[in-house]
Amino acid sequence: MNLEKHEDFFQLVYQVVRLIPKGRVTNYGAIAKYLGVARSARVVGWAMNGAHSQKKKVPAHRVVNRNGELTGKHHFATPFLMQELLEKEGIKVENDKIRNFDKIFWDPAQELEL
DNA sequence: TGGGTGACCATAG
DNA sequence: ACTATGGCCACCC
Numbered sequence: 001m002n003l004e005k006h007e008d009f010f011q012l013v014y015q016v017v018r019l020i021p022k023g024r025v026t027n028y029g030a031i032a033k034y035l036g037v038a039r040s041a042r043v044v045g046w047a048m049n050g051a052h053s054q055k056k057k058v059p060a061h062r063v064v065n066r067n068g069e070l071t072g073k074h075h076f077a078t079p080f081l082m083q084e085l086l087e088k089e090g091i092k093v094e095n096d097k098i099r100n101f102d103k104i105f106w107d108p109a110q111e112l113e114l
Numbered sequence: 115t116g117g118g119t120g121a122c123c124a125t126a127g
Numbered sequence: 128a129c130t131a132t133g134g135c136c137a138c139c140c
Contacts, residue, residue, distance in 0.1 A: 043122090
């Protein structure tokens, strides 16, 4: 992907999140790793706080933590929205946890060319 | 300049 | 399954 116009780190995060295919998920650490070890996974989570107010939509529901848990659900419009969006894409969620997480996990560092 | 706060992660026990 | 710890870094006082 095209990372040269790095307005700021948040925009880069949003760009990567938009590339997550439907029915697949990734985690905060994988995005941080793809964008460079200099940035930490914490900041990716912080970036998602502003995802909803972006002009171009960001499928933030496809980003979960390393265990496949929906830790960010409380930051959506309603606490159920994140799970609903995932299930609409065919992803099964049980007890705030994604089933077959290792199967549908999408790693940008592996799937995207640098 | 410094401390507190996270939608985090890895490791250890 | 759980807690604790240290690292991480942008943001906001």
